[in-house]
Amino acid sequence: MKYKTITGLLAITLLAGCSSSKKVVPDVPPSQLYSESQESLQSGSWQTAIEKLEALDSRYPFGAYSEQVQLNLIYAYYKSDDLAMALASIERFIRLNPTHPKMDWVLYMRGLTYMAQDTNFMQSLFNVDRSDRDPEPAKSAFADFKKLLERYPNSQYAADAQKRMYSLKNRLADYDLATADFYLRRKAWIAAINRAQEIQKTYPDTEAARKSLSIELDAYKKLGLTESAQRTEQLMKLNPLP
Template identity: 45%
Template sequence: MRKLAGSLLLALASSIMITGCSTTQGNQEAYKVEDRSPEGLYSDARQAMEAGNFTKATTILETLDSRYPFGTYKTQVQLDLIYAYYKLDDTASALANVDRFVRLNPTHKDIDYVYYMRGLINMQADSYLFHDLFEIDRTDRDPTNARAAFKDFEKLVKTFPDSRYAADGRQRMIAIKNRLAEYSLRVAEYYVKMEAWMAAASRAQQILETYPGTPAVEKCLEIMVTSYDKLGQETLKQHALQVLAATYPQNDLAAE
């Protein structure tokens, strides 16, 4: 049954990927940007975005950007490209346009939005459609993009605390912090499995210091109690038990 489910998942993933690729390629091949005024091109790009055709929109916006690099719409085109590539899940192109905008327009009135978008782009790159779709726990995946997203939102809220995007950025920082704590917890649990007790206790301690207040903390304290017990470190074990009992009085270890 598990093998059948796995085969169905693979078939579904392949089908969606093939369909998506063929559709994107078809759109790119079929659409040719007309020789129009900047106003006309930008109007076409906005209509494409509003219709959800972000492949067509990026084609027009890139053309507008190259044909009229100093035109009236230059900064808005750059902002739209960031969003359009984000919607296409094209991380590399989206981040490249973010970097270009920051470099060329460091004091622009919408620079807070650009920092916010950088966070969203990195956060999106950290997720995986099929893991979410089928509720697969992959908190052990590489957290590089998650760490980058956290730094992006952190820069936003510190530099622009009154930004309209700051509140959402703070909430996303909490979610990312929980995700990073869970990743580190998986490492600690691996050390436990390997009976590398010192490494397990050290990683659990690191999580307590780096990600306090996250759901992973309770499990980390349990790992510390077990690890110090195995190491014969009675004082450290009792200290971890005291913290566990004070913070999570309903925990089974704390009740012993």
């Protein structure tokens, strides 16, 4: 009975996938198609906008709307949570338009897209701590926001990028803290100390840096390094947790 139920669910899923296949976009003038895509974007009809923009992109790759169509596709893919397509579109745009005047926005969108990749749906839904999850998307987002600030310090997106970098810095520090704690629990004392000190060096103004001191202290005590443990205790007194 369970096998039949699963089979039925799979069949429904396959039918749903077939029924949601993309519609054929009418062959209308590019100006009309672009206008319709703009209306879909403004109303938040992301999938409809994507269908029309993709049609424009494939039918008129060198048309008057070409660059803006690519930019709009980046935004529509991002808003529809098709992050892989958003990143692919961003890479394509950067390759074809390396000096475009809206490159600050493109970098900003790539940072946002990597941040969205880093977000875990189940974590958001149930508020589950997953600081030990793969930090690579967060690192990529941080690098893009940093690049935006370095290249376009007067960009209208700079202030928000800086705020997001602060959040990402704490996210990356928490990951390293979870790693240091993992080493401590596995009795890899030297590895725990090295990771804790790396946190303190790279992210000195984070809560994770202060928490890492207790991991470092435990490891020193396990190794019998009394002087190092005492120095760490002094640091803990100078950098108390809130």
